Amino acid sequence: MKGLFRFLKGYKLVCVGVVILMFVQVVAALFVPTLVASIVNDGIVPGNLDHVLTFGLAMLGAAVLSAVATLAGTYASAYIATGVSRDMACALYEKVHRLPHLEVGHFGVASLITRITSDVNQIQQALLIFIEMLLPVPFMVVIGMALMFSKDSVLAAGIVGIMIVIIIVFLILSRVVIPYFEKLQRQLDSLNRTVRESIAGVRIIRAFRRTEWDRLRMEESAGNYAATAIKTNRIFAVVVPFVMLLFNVTTFAILFVGGNQVAEGSLEIGDIMALVEYAMLILGYLLMGVAMLIFIPQAQVSARRINEVLEKEEPPLVKEGENEAACDRPSQKPHASKGLLPVPPAVEFKQVGFSYEGAEKPVLENVSFVANPGETTAIIGATGSGKSTIANLLMGLFEAGEGEILVHGKPLASYNVAALRKRIGFVPQRPFLFSGTIADNLHHGCACASEQQMRSALATAQIADFVESLEDGRASPVAQGGDNFSGGQRQRLAIARALVRRPEILLFDDSFSALDATTDLKLRRALKNDTPNSAKIVIAQRVSSIADAERIVVLDEGRVVGTGTHQELLETCSEYRAIVQSQEG
Incomplete structure (x- = not known):
């Protein structure tokens, strides 16, 4: 929990205000029984109606003051709790985007979603409960016990004993339930993962008639979560009545002992009424606090899971280098000309x-x-030879364990993320389009792209005619993931998104696989003509997509086994010949 206190720094003044409001609320609430004792002892017993009226109005004023302080404190506590949870969720979201790709895979998407949603919500609830129900408890106990000891030290000592028993019960309870809360959050991760897989793979499940298997898997995940939750609630089902029994026994003891003292004349009737009210308020707040403390162990588990992400070390690629402008402007470097220094790769x-x-x-x-x-420069090889890993290394998603990667002659580690990715136009193996419009997706490539830049990118990607044929053109809607387009259309739109920023490096990770041979050929020719100064790295499965490349790198089980043009490799690289022969039949 300590690591999360930094989120409270922006709410220091509000926190001070809440403490003051809680103090006022407690003092006003405890002032009421004191006034009741005075009304009974000095007003009702001697028949002094003026005293009754005067102190009755004072009691009403104290009650109103307590209510106003409670309402203001509730508003302030809600403001703090929701603000902290918002800041925490944003911090987690930003941290996930800065983490290396391998670390994201280590946590798992389902677990990260649970941490950003459920775990943050647990912290919000715990913070709200702490401020509203636990923060007043110390004030109530200290001030209330002082007032009780001023009335009767014997009964006050008995209340202290009951309080100690309640605190011991809570300490034992917390040690028992914390493992259950940790297990609940892990099972919630599993339930979340199962639901995501079922929704994402619904077509596969139906196609292979695995609906019953998926139903059983879902029942198992939900059943495990329910079983753990039931065990946890059974513990509290035993503890809560026990604590309430202590509460009622205390009330009976005060009335019994206090009644005897009244009969003996050592205690006044108004004082015993005040003592009962003090005891009810003190134990009531304490019991409420103990009852709400069940959320604290759960919040501790959530805080630990959130800190695991927030405290994860970021790679040097994120920390080093200068900040870049938010808008990626065209950045094309010309070839070296005669008389100038050679341009590095x-x-x-x-x-x-x-x-x-x-x-x-x-x-x-x-x-x-x-x-x-x-x-x-083309990269080809069998499945699992490491082609996509090269793309991930170049993008800074992975960090090389050996060797060095240079971009324009500078080590990759000398760039920060913005500086590196500003230079790269990336088209992933599985193109993903965001919900919105076609223009919105192009603006993901370059936020300040002009109309001419978008038209040019669409034309180069061989999809301008299709977009113009749509009723709304570039304003046409795009479903989440681009599911309202075919695979080839998604690939070409993703290529246009990368081209619109006019990057220095174009990285295509098997991005032509869904294109027919004619469109593939037109696209490659357009790339040569429209991006003459960009370095194009094409990762491909089909030889036809890379046959005209100036350089082909052949991978086999993670090793480079050949480098050259298409004709050179046919003569010198047996692995490349085998790939060509397998595709030519």
Whole structure:
């Protein structure tokens, strides 16, 4: 919980105000029984009606003051709790976007969603409960016990004993239930993951007639969560009545002992009424606080899970380098001309190696190649040879374990995320379109893209005619993920999104797989003509998509086994010949 206190820094004044309001609320509430005792002892017993009226109005004023302080405190506590939860959720969201891709996979998408939603909500509830129900308890106990001891020290000592028993019960209870709360959050992660998989894979489940299997899997996840929740609630079902029994026994003891003292003349009737009210208020607040403390262990579990993400170390790529402008402007570098210093490669891999955590062998080993401005560098290889890992390394999603990656002659670690990705137009293996319009998706590539830039990008991506044929053109709606377009249309729109920023490096991760041969050829020709100064790195499965590349890098089990043009590799690289023959039949 300590790591989350930093979110309260922006609410210091409100927190001070809440403490003052809670103090006023408690003092006003305890002032009422004191006035009642005075009314009974000095007004009703001797028959002094003026005293009764005067102190009755004072009691009404104290009650109104307590109510106003309670309402103001509730508003302020809600303001603090919701504000902190908002800031916490935003911090988690931003942190997830800065974490390395491997760390995101380590936590799991389902778990991260649970942490940003359910765990943050648990913290919000706990903070609200702490301010409204636990913060007044110390004031009530200290001031109330002082007033009780001023009336009768014997009964006050008995109340202290009951309070100690209640606190011991809570301490034992918290040690028992914390493991259950941790288990509940893990099972909620599992339930969330099951629901996401069922929704995302609904077509596969139906196609393979696995509906019954999916139903049983869902029942198992929900059943495990329900069983743990029931066990936790059964513990409280036993404890809460026990605590209420202590409450009622205390009330009986005060009335019994106090009644005897009244009969003996050592205590006045008004005083015993005040003592009962003091005891009810003190134990009531204490019991309410103890009852609400069940949320604290749950909040501790949530806080630990949130801190795991927030305290995760960020890679150097995020921390180093200068900040970049928010709007990516066109940044094309011309070729070196005669008499000028040679332009360094746009991308250079120097003996790069990479391994996934726990893997038996490296995914990439001693990989070296260059991609020059204005040229097309293709990467091809069998499935699992490490092609997409190269793209992830270049984007800074993974960090190379060995070797060095240079971008325009500078080490990758010298760039921050904004500086690096400003230079790269990336089209992933599975193109994803955001809900909105086609123009909105193009603006994801470049927020300040002009009409001419968008038209040019769509034309180069060979999808301008299709967009213009739509009723609303670039204002046509796009469903989440681009599900209202075909696979080829999604790929071309994703390519246009990368082209609209006019990047120095174009990175295509198997981005032509859904295109027919004619469209593929037109697109590659357009890329050569329209982006003459960009270094194009094409990761592909089809030889036809890369045959005209200036440089082809052949991967086999994470190693570079050949580099050259199409004709050169046919003569010198057996692995490349095997790929060509398998596709030509």
